[in-house]
Amino acid sequence: MTSHTDAARNEANPWRVFIAGGCYSGLSAAIHLLDRCDSVPEKPVHVAITIVDERDGFYHVIGSPLALADKKYAEKAWVEYKDVKILQRPDVQIVHGSVTKVDPTSKTATIRESSNNSERTESYDFFIGATGLRRVWPVVPQALSRKTYLTEVNRHIDAVTSSADPVLVVGGGAVGIEMAAELKTVQPNVKVTLAHSRAKLLSSEPLPDMVKDCALDLVRESGVDLLMEHRLVKSTPIKNAAGQDAYEVEFENGHKMLASVVVMAISKSVPSTDFLPKEALNEEGLVNILPSLQLSSKEIPNAERHFAVGDLINWSGIKRCGGAMHEGKYAGLNIHQMMMHEMEGKDIKFNEIDEIPPMIGLAVGKKAVSYGPEGMNSGKQVMHSFFEEDLGFRICWDHLRLGGNPA
Structure with a gap:
């Protein structure tokens, strides 16, 4: 009524x-x-x-x-x-x-x-x-204003680009994969290592093995070093040989390495x-x-x-x-x-x-992999279709018409 x-x-x-x-x-x-x-x-x-x-x-x-x-x-x-x-x-x-x-x-x-x-x-x-x-940080910036956000991300970028030691990204889910691959693509002189505790990447996602295997191949193509079945035990702050801040990292299998920055991409x-x-x-x-x-x-x-x-x-x-x-x-x-x-x-x-079936679009450096009811695709064209050159910013901005006429 x-x-x-x-x-x-x-x-x-x-x-x-x-x-x-x-x-x-x-x-x-x-x-x-x-x-x-x-x-x-x-x-x-x-x-x-x-x-x-x-x-x-x-x-x-x-x-x-x-x-x-x-x-x-x-x-x-x-x-x-x-x-x-x-x-x-x-x-x-x-x-x-x-x-x-x-x-x-x-x-x-x-x-x-x-x-x-x-x-x-x-x-x-x-x-x-x-x-x-x-x-949580560093999955996304924690700042609540644009000014403090720029300070936060610029400090992070300076840290990951200022040392000869590798940057270690922990966690082979979608976030960890994209963080490692983007960093290596944008900063090719930086050594980037991705460590994952399981035998397959994207292990927590309801996706077929062919997608997980494709993601692994694309990560390697991007120049990122992979440590599979490496579960982080601890990372201890130290000074490296050049006197710079670094971390001594130890894994459950006994493997140790030195890292300039440890990026945790595994939190729920x-x-x-x-x-x-x-x-x-x-x-x-x-x-x-x-x-x-x-x-x-x-x-x-x-x-x-x-x-x-x-x-x-x-x-x-x-x-x-x-x-x-x-x-x-x-x-x-x-x-x-x-x-x-x-x-x-x-x-x-x-x-x-x-009901939504399992679907994903994953950017991995200059290529991407997609999966949905129609099957799996990968390559540079998939990257362009799903993300273009800016991880989808233009696509989302224009889809929402955020720059359009307010009336």
Whole structure:
């Protein structure tokens, strides 16, 4: 039934949409919702969107391996929100801060603002959780402002390029492979070693052996030295023969080596969902959802007005940027349908996500390997199709239209 309050939505009484997280899925949700709300110029749907993010800008997370190897690229990979053209409109508010609590009963979110560390509460009609996974250094930079981020990555790049000793990357998952290969490709004079505790790379991913074997071949082609079945026991800070800071590294099999820097790429990422009620989460902290991306728990009041998208959802498939943007799009479109139903009584036919089979696109130096339902491909053309020359920055930027007209 259409309520008087909802029917009277106008510029002075807009629909309030709160989005926690301003990366791929959160921005996709906002942009697709705005598109629909603007689609009939003579009869726009009035919204007020608040996007809260811990960072002060859009950071291209999947470009981290390159950002941590190339200072010029690092400048490009983080764009302050004030410079994201499509968001510069009066019905979009961007808050640099964190969401500390969401109360579905009252439909309010508590924000801690970074500028003064103060807290305030904001009401909403619809909520979208898009805060993703909390990844540790050096998987992603930990800085929350572009200025401190550049200091952080430049210091790291200086460290990995200033010594004759090898850089040791520990962990042969997707992150470790890309970090090792990008560093070797961008800094060919640096000796790079990748150590993995298992007999196959990508050992924790539900992928066929042919993909794992191809990844290993591409890593070797990139010039990275591989230590398979090498489990790290300890790394001890020392001075090398030149008096530089270094690490004496020991593995479980007794092998020892000297490394200039030890890059740990094996830590488990944790869902950033502490602000949500426990009833919304599974045992790992991921958000349980319906195929419509609404919260699935019947214990949560107003669950149908709360959505979750991106890496924090409990859903099948390997976490991917493309999937996150697709989920954000569907959440935005579904919220628009709910608005139209409550204002005009229009029928709702939700966009629903399907089960996602194992898929991956892995950049390994100048080549890439891809795998999905259509099979496996690898080579330079795969690298260009999936990542181009900037680990997918241009592809994602243009797909989200972040540099486009805000109206």
